[in-house]
Amino acid sequence: MKEIQYTKMHGLGNSYVYINMFKETLDESEFKSLAINVSNKNTGIGSDGLILITPSDEADVGMRMFNKDGSEGKTCGNGLRCVAKYAFEHQLTHKETFTIETKAGIVEAYVHLDNDHQQVAEVTIDMGAPILERHQIPMLGEKAAYVINESFKVGGETLSATAVSMGNPHVIFFVADIDEAPLYELGPVITNDDRFPEGVNVEFIEVISETEMHFRVWERGSGVTEACGTGACAATVASILNGKSRRSEPVTVHLAGGDLTITWDGNGKVWMRGAAETITTGIYFADNK
Numbered sequence: 001m002k003e004i005q006y007t008k009m010h011g012l013g014n015s016y017v018y019i020n021m022f023k024e025t026l027d028e029s030e031f032k033s034l035a036i037n038v039s040n041k042n043t044g045i046g047s048d049g050l051i052l053i054t055p056s057d058e059a060d061v062g063m064r065m066f067n068k069d070g071s072e073g074k075t076c077g078n079g080l081r082c083v084a085k086y087a088f089e090h091q092l093t094h095k096e097t098f099t100i101e102t103k104a105g106i107v108e109a110y111v112h113l114d115n116d117h118q119q120v121a122e123v124t125i126d127m128g129a130p131i132l133e134r135h136q137i138p139m140l141g142e143k144a145a146y147v148i149n150e151s152f153k154v155g156g157e158t159l160s161a162t163a164v165s166m167g168n169p170h171v172i173f174f175v176a177d178i179d180e181a182p183l184y185e186l187g188p189v190i191t192n193d194d195r196f197p198e199g200v201n202v203e204f205i206e207v208i209s210e211t212e213m214h215f216r217v218w219e220r221g222s223g224v225t226e227a228c229g230t231g232a233c234a235a236t237v238a239s240i241l242n243g244k245s246r247r248s249e250p251v252t253v254h255l256a257g258g259d260l261t262i263t264w265d266g267n268g269k270v271w272m273r274g275a276a277e278t279i280t281t282g283i284y285f286a287d288n289k
């Protein structure tokens, strides 16, 4: 029986099973089924997916992420904070500022230590610049080059869409009351909409003020989750592009699982700061299905 050492971690309730590939040996062909199996709350560990912490030639550590359905995402904001915490606490790096390679590029992580300097309490990630060009998101359509406040017909309704890639695709809809957001009705429909050839993460946001918003997400490949870090970054960028938040002002994003602080200067980098937590560690019996 194959035994795999794992750690379950979460960022604001967005939980993944993390495997340290500096120690474990797994083949590429196993990743998809492993992600599906560990995510199952009845026959697996129970999570929103699987994250591999890998050696990297280009950065201090690498990250690969797989959604609940086994599909691979190029990046994951909550995952990056947890990878940073794991890497520092397990001495994969001794630096408090270090780099993480993802399939969407290399990002920089800064760990904020607790008072006795043993553990990572919070992490700030330089998530890089958002991608706004329609065809790079990617989103089909012949209209404007950027998808800002664009009419979007779905399920008999006409919504207003803003699309942003943070290395993975997001579409954001503003709502007046977050509790009335059609998350379960439209999330599964929009995530598979033909206008998004690679699928899309679907976010509804209620802007409370220029520096605060409520946020809910239907994630591509995982469905409703408690939080989405890249989604919170994309939502803040969307709010600024629509004139509802201000450039260079930190925005508190209230996700179902807690708060993130997101800052975008309007041109370059998006900064994300928030918590990362370890839940448990153990041995997964990979063949025991």
Ligand SMILES: N[C@@H](CCC[C@H](N)C(=O)O)C(=O)O
Pocket: 014, 065, 067, 072, 073, 074, 075, 076, 077, 078, 079, 168, 169, 201, 219, 220, 221, 222, 225, 227, 228, 229, 230, 231
């Ligand atoms: N939860 C994540 C995003 C995970 C990947 C996403 N579902 C995708 O397929 O792009 C986050 O915190 O950013």
